[in-house]
Amino acid sequence: MASTSSVMEMPISKHANAERSAKVPLLPVSHNPYSKSHVPTRCNDKVSSVPIIAKFTLVIFLSLVALAIVVFLPLIRKELTFGPQAPVVELTALTIHKFNVSETNLTAEWDVKLKIGNPNLVSQIWFDRIEGFVLYEDRTLAIEQVEPFGLPMKTKNQVRLRLRMVNWEGDQPALKQGMLKKMKRDRKLGGVRFSVQMAIWATYRSVWGRSAQRVIMNPQCLDLHVAFVPGATAIGFGILIGDVPRSCYVPMLAE
Missing domain, CATH: 2.60.40 (Immunoglobulin-like)
Structure with missing residues (x-):
C-alpha cells in the first residue's frame, strides 16, 4: 500500500509544478534588469563625445594659426625686406x-x-x-x-x-x-x-x-x-x- 500511495502522489506533484510554471512566466533576457545590456549608455555617450570636442578645438586652433600666418607673414616679409618702419x-x-x-x-x-x-x-x-x-x-x-x-x-x-x-x-x-x-x-x-x-x-x-x-x-x-x-x-x-x-x-x- 505504501508503494501504491507514492505512485499516486507523483503525478499530482508533476501537475502542481506545471501549474506553478504557468503562473510565473519567465522574463526575456533583454528585459533582465541585471543584464549589462540594460545599463543606460549615457556615460558611453560622454566618453565618445570627448574626441569630437578635441578635434573641433584643434580645427579652430589650426584655423586661427593659418589666419595669423596669412595676415602677418606679408608684414613680416615687408619689414625684413625694406627695413623697420618709423614709429x-x-x-x-x-x-x-x-x-x-x-x-x-x-x-x-x-x-x-x-x-x-x-x-x-x-x-x-x-x-x-x-x-x-x-x-x-x-x-x-x-x-x-x-x-x-x-x-x-x-x-x-x-x-x-x-x-x-x-x-x-x-x-x-x-x-x-x-x-x-x-x-x-x-x-x-x-x-x-x-x-x-x-x-x-x-x-x-x-x-x-x-x-x-x-x-x-x-x-x-x-x-x-x-x-x-x-x-x-x-x-x-x-x-x-x-x-x-x-x-x-x-x-x-x-x-
Whole structure:
C-alpha cells in the first residue's frame, strides 16, 4: 500500500509544478534588469563625445594659426625686406601757461603730451637721445631733453614735454626781429600757431638680437593753432584748437 500511495502522489506533484510554471512566466533576457545590456549608455555617450570636442578645438586652433600666418607673414616679409618702419607719433594735448608777449620780450610755458607707438612686428626701438622743440614759424622758442626709453614690438608710450622760455635766458634762442610783434598781433586776432618737433637718435633691434640699425628721426607736429582765454592776459592760458590725437610726420634716416 505504501508503494501504491507514492505512485499516486507523483503525478499530482508533476501537475502542481506545471501549474506553478504557468503562473510565473519567465522574463526575456533583454528585459533582465541585471543584464549589462540594460545599463543606460549615457556615460558611453560622454566618453565618445570627448574626441569630437578635441578635434573641433584643434580645427579652430589650426584655423586661427593659418589666419595669423596669412595676415602677418606679408608684414613680416615687408619689414625684413625694406627695413623697420618709423614709429607712429601722435600729439594728444597742448596747453600754454603764463604766455606774455610784447614787442621786446616773450615768456611762456608749453605743456605737450605725445604718444609714440612701435608698429614693427620683429623689431624693438631704443630711443637713445630725445630732444623736444617748440617753434614759431621757423624759429625755435624752447628746448627740452627727454629721458631715454625702450619700446617693444607693437607697444606705445606716453611722452611729456615741458618747455619754458623766460626772457631769452639761459640756452633759449632769441627770436628774429619783428617776430614778437607778429606773434602779439596773431594773439589779438584769435590765436597763435606753433609747431612741436623732436630730434631722436634711436636704435632698432630685431627679436633675434642678431642685427641692430641706428637711425635719426625728426617727428614734426605742424600748424598747431592755440587760442587764449579772452580777458585773461595776466594768466596767459592757451589751449590747442581742433581734434586730438593729431598725427605727426616722422621722417627717418639711417646712419
